[in-house]
Amino acid sequence: MTISSSDQPPPGSEPTLGGHASNEHPDQWLDREPDRDPDRGPDKEPDDYRDHYPGKEAPDPRARFLRDDLNTLWPLPGQVVSTGRQLRRPREGMAYAVLPNSRHPALLLPTNHSAVAAMMLRNYKTSASSRSRAKFRVMALAARAGALRLLPDQMLVHESTGDADSDLVGHLRRVLGHEVHVAVYMGAPRANRKPVLQILGPGAETLAFAKVGTNALTRRLVRHEASALTLLASRPMGTVTVPPLLHDGPWHGHQILVQGALGQDRASGSAFPSALERAMMEVAGLDGIAMRNARASGYWRRLHERISDLHLDPQGAGLKDALIALDPVAASTEMAFGAWHGDWTPWNMLAQGNRIQVWDWERFETDVPVGFDAFHFALQRAVSRDREQAGPAARRLLERSTTLLAPFGVPTDSARLVATLYLLDLGARYLKDRQYEAGAALGNLSTWLLPVVSDSSQSLRVERS
Secondary structure (H helix, E strand, O other): OOOOOOOOOOOOOOOOOOOOOOOOOOOOOOOOOOOOOOOOOOOOOOOOHHHHOOOOOOOOOOHHHHHHHHHHHOOOOOEEEEEOOOOOOOOOOEEEEEEOOOOOOOEEEEOOOHHHHHHHHHOOOOOOOHHHHHHHHHHHHHHHOOHHHHOOOEEEEEOOOOOOOOOHHHHHHHHHOOOOEEEEEOOOOOOOOOOEEEEEOOOOOEEEEEEEEOOHHHHHHHHHHHHHHHHHHOOOOOOEEOOOEEEEEEEOOEEEEEEEOOOOOOEEOOOOHHHHHHHHHHHHOOOOOEEEEOOOOHHHHHHHHHHHOOOOOHHHHHHHHHHHHOHHHHHOOEEEEEEEOOOOOHHHEEEEOOEEEEOOOOOOEEEEEOOHHHHHHHHHHHHHOOOOOHHHHHHHHHHOHHHHHHHHOOOHHHHHHHHHHHHHHHHHHHHHOOHHHHOOHHHOHHHOHHHHHHHHHHHHHHHHO
């Protein structure tokens, strides 16, 4: 079975889902370090806010999404009212505290139930560093004592009455069959940004996470993740744990995905390299691994179609030129093909004993070059965790391609071609999703990806001539 972003609704990273919080990931961030979206890297924003607000604190782009997301989750006839401190529990409605504040919204927590808010904070960003986790534990203790009511920015939500499906919380109650409480994660500007909710039961136990696809792209991503989770449930793995699909379907013109929370006992944010490699190899082999001529493969055809369908602006033309330059190289190269997660990053996984919990499967795809997950993980970690500039990190990826693919048994003479194709694939994704227009800094391929793939494709062609 082939699931690809070109043959059917695209795979489709948001919050980091699983038994942890988080786009997608919840975008970093109560903990203000690092102060950027992990998909973005250390480069400046496309329009650096410091140029427009010299000497002032840069406004958080997420602030403009706060009202839109709340109106999506609680549409009319429901009502959402901004308030100041709510020292007393409201007689009507549900109060939510905006953390850290409405100027930098990262998380909305219910203040009506202190035990629920405390549990949500304990489960927030479970893949974060131990220092950050300690901060969240302290915040959870404060929330348990009712301190969230002291925060200056609160939202009072009056749910709709009558129709249980009129707002999303009512819809989730009906779907799950009992009372629920939710926390809302605010996503940073990206084309695939979407509201994500952590769902707790009446006993403050974490039950699930929900994604809400609100436009054409994110609805397709959510639908695709539901398809991927259904397929993965039929292919149990020995190393990889996947969230169970609890519900998917339409709601008020949006697409809803509810997936169960993964267990957090003895889980840690890091995994031994050997365990990570086993997990990636297990995913790669879900439908078997086949050796094919790269130029004659279905993947090459699909990638060519995807890039040809892009707008022929300088960035789209640059990708197309690089792919054309690789044509004779691909024609003389045998390559291994299998499946990949599509967005395997440090914040989309947790280690638990000999198993690795992995979530955010909205970019899952089959019949792609084996090793794409290893390249994606290495690049995202370098840019987000190690603070490397994206361009140098991509070049170093090419230099390390043989080492990164060695555990997969990929022929050494195809390693740099696989790495170059991965970067072309990522660039095609960014352009198709219009990431730059949505505000993602790495969406501007001309600043980092295009020079790298252009140089690599030309050097590979010269070497093979």
